[in-house]
Amino acid sequence: MIRLLGRTSELETLERAVRQACEGSLALLQVEAETGLGKTRLLDELAAGLAGVRVGRATCSALEQHLPYVPLAAALRDALQGIELDSRQLRPLRRILPELSLSDPPQQFAEVDALEALVGLVAEQAPLVLLLDDLHWADPHTLAALSYLQRRGAGIPAAVVTAIRSEQAPPDRRVRRMRPELVVRLQPLSPAEVAPLGIPGLHDLTGGNPRFVLEAIANGNRPELSAAFSEMLLAQCRTEGALAYRLLLAVSTLVQPFEPEPLAIMLQVDLAKVVDELERLCERGILRIDGPGFRFRYQLLRGVLLANLSPARQRMLSQRLRAPDELDERRSALSIGAAPLNERGRPARMFEHGPAAGQTATWSSSPAAAGPVVPLTERELEVLHLVAAGKRNRDIADELYVTRDTIKKHVTHILDKLGAASRTQATARAYEIGLVG
Ligand SMILES: Nc1ncnc2c1ncn2[C@@H]1O[C@H](COP(=O)(O)OP(=O)(O)O)[C@@H](O)[C@H]1O
Ligand SMILES: [Mg+2]
Numbered sequence: 001m002i003r004l005l006g007r008t009s010e011l012e013t014l015e016r017a018v019r020q021a022c023e024g025s026l027a028l029l030q031v032e033a034e035t036g037l038g039k040t041r042l043l044d045e046l047a048a049g050l051a052g053v054r055v056g057r058a059t060c061s062a063l064e065q066h067l068p069y070v071p072l073a074a075a076l077r078d079a080l081q082g083i084e085l086d087s088r089q090l091r092p093l094r095r096i097l098p099e100l101s102l103s104d105p106p107q108q109f110a111e112v113d114a115l116e117a118l119v120g121l122v123a124e125q126a127p128l129v130l131l132l133d134d135l136h137w138a139d140p141h142t143l144a145a146l147s148y149l150q151r152r153g154a155g156i157p158a159a160v161v162t163a164i165r166s167e168q169a170p171p172d173r174r175v176r177r178m179r180p181e182l183v184v185r186l187q188p189l190s191p192a193e194v195a196p197l198g199i200p201g202l203h204d205l206t207g208g209n210p211r212f213v214l215e216a217i218a219n220g221n222r223p224e225l226s227a228a229f230s231e232m233l234l235a236q237c238r239t240e241g242a243l244a245y246r247l248l249l250a251v252s253t254l255v256q257p258f259e260p261e262p263l264a265i266m267l268q269v270d271l272a273k274v275v276d277e278l279e280r281l282c283e284r285g286i287l288r289i290d291g292p293g294f295r296f297r298y299q300l301l302r303g304v305l306l307a308n309l310s311p312a313r314q315r316m317l318s319q320r321l322r323a324p325d326e327l328d329e330r331r332s333a334l335s336i337g338a339a340p341l342n343e344r345g346r347p348a349r350m351f352e353h354g355p356a357a358g359q360t361a362t363w364s365s366s367p368a369a370a371g372p373v374v375p376l377t378e379r380e381l382e383v384l385h386l387v388a389a390g391k392r393n394r395d396i397a398d399e400l401y402v403t404r405d406t407i408k409k410h411v412t413h414i415l416d417k418l419g420a421a422s423r424t425q426a427t428a429r430a431y432e433i434g435l436v437g
Helices: 006-024 038-046 070-080 090-097 111-124 140-151 191-197 202-206 210-217 227-238 240-253 260-267 271-283 299-307 309-320 324-333 379-386 393-400 404-420 422-431
Strands: 029-034 054-059 127-135 158-165 184-185 289-291 293-296 361-364 374-376
Touching: 006 029, 006 038, 006 127, 006 158, 006 184, 006 393, 029 140, 038 054, 038 127, 038 293, 054 070, 070 127, 070 140, 090 111, 111 140, 127 289, 191 202, 191 210, 202 210, 202 299, 202 393, 227 240, 227 299, 240 271, 240 299, 260 309, 260 324, 271 289, 271 293, 271 379, 271 404, 289 324, 293 299, 379 393, 379 404, 379 422, 393 404, 404 422
Parallel strands: 029 158, 029 184, 054 127, 127 158
Antiparallel strands: 289 293, 361 374
C-alpha cells in the first residue's frame, strides 16, 4: 500500500460530518465513485482517524444479496466485539443477529420490533460509527434498516458511512432511494496529486485512477502492468459484449480523440449503432466524450487493448483506414460528401457536407452561419427535446434512467454542436433549424 495521495478535503469533510453526527443525531453519509477511485481506501483512512469512537465495519457482497441483514449484522458484530449484551432485552434483534438468545425458545417478532431493538442497541452503544462498503450489493433488508435508523436517529450520536460504486448503482436501483445527509463523490486524482510518485507520464497513463496508478508502479519506477492485471482489464472489456469489444480494439488504433465515422467504416457497422455503443461505453466509464469525438477514459486501457491486437487485425484495420478508394466508395454509398484526408490517411474532418439519406443520426445545419454540419445522436435529440421543454438535468436523468452526469455531458455536447452558449440559446437554435417544434 502506498501513502495516501490527495483526498485531504474529502477526508476532512467526512471526518467532520462523522464527528458532528457523533455529537448530535445519527447521520447517513455516503462515498460514491467508480471502481478503483479509492472508496475503500477512504473508509480505511476514516476508520484510522476515528480513535475513541466505537467503529464497526463490513463489506456487502453480491453473493449474499439474497440473505437478509448479513452486512448490517457483520458491521454490528465488529462494533460490539467484547461487549456483553443483555440478550433478553434484545430478543427481537434475533432477526438481525441470529446468534442472540440461542437458548430461548423460538419466538416470532415482527420486523419492526427488530428494527426498534436495533435503534435501542445503537443508542445504548453510542457514539457508534458503522461503515458499510460496497452498499450497491446490500440486501433490501439492510437498506431498509439503514433507512429506519436514519428516520429514528434524532438525538442518537452515531453515523453510518456507506460506499457505493457508481457503475453498479443506476438510478433505478433500490440503493439510489437512500437519502444520505452527505454524499462525497471521488474524482480521479489530479496530476499534482500523482506527481509525488515522481514517475513521468504516470498521470497521462492512468488518468489519475489510483487502482491503475498502483498497478502501473507495482513493478518499480517504469510504469508497466502485470500480465494478470492486463488480462483482467481485457476480460472486463469482453464482458461489455462482442460489438463493444470489437469497437474497443479498433479505437485503440485511432488517434485520440476519435470520431465515430471512421469506425463505422472500419468495422462496416451502421453509424448509428456505433454511436449508441460508444455512448454506452462512456456511461460505463471506459470511454469519454472529448469535443466532437470520443477518447479512452484511461490511456492505459488503450495500451492494453493495442497490445492485444493480433498482427492480422492490426493490418486489416489500418488498411481499411488508409484505403481512400474504399472510404470514398463507402462514403458515396452512404451519400455523404467526400472529406479531405489528412496526413494519416484519415478524413481530416468527416461528414461536413450535410445529412445523408438513410442516416439515423439527426443533422443540424446553420443556413445563416454556414458553419460545419454536426450530427446530433438520437439520444442527444431526446435530451434536447426535454431541455427545450424546460426540464432540469435532474428530471431528464430520471426520465431517461441515466445519471445526472450523463445528462450533463449530453447537454455540453448539444451546446457545442449547436454553437450555443446556454440552454436557452440551444432551445432557440433548435427551433430555428427545426430540430424541435
Ligand atoms: N488516494 C489514494 N492514494 C494512494 N492509494 C490509493 C488511493 N486511493 C486508492 N488507493 C489504492 O488504490 C487501490 C484501489 O482503491 P480502492 O479503495 O480499493 O478503490 P474502490 O474501493 O473505489 O474500488 C487500492 O490498492 C488503494 O489502496
Ligand atoms: Mg472498494
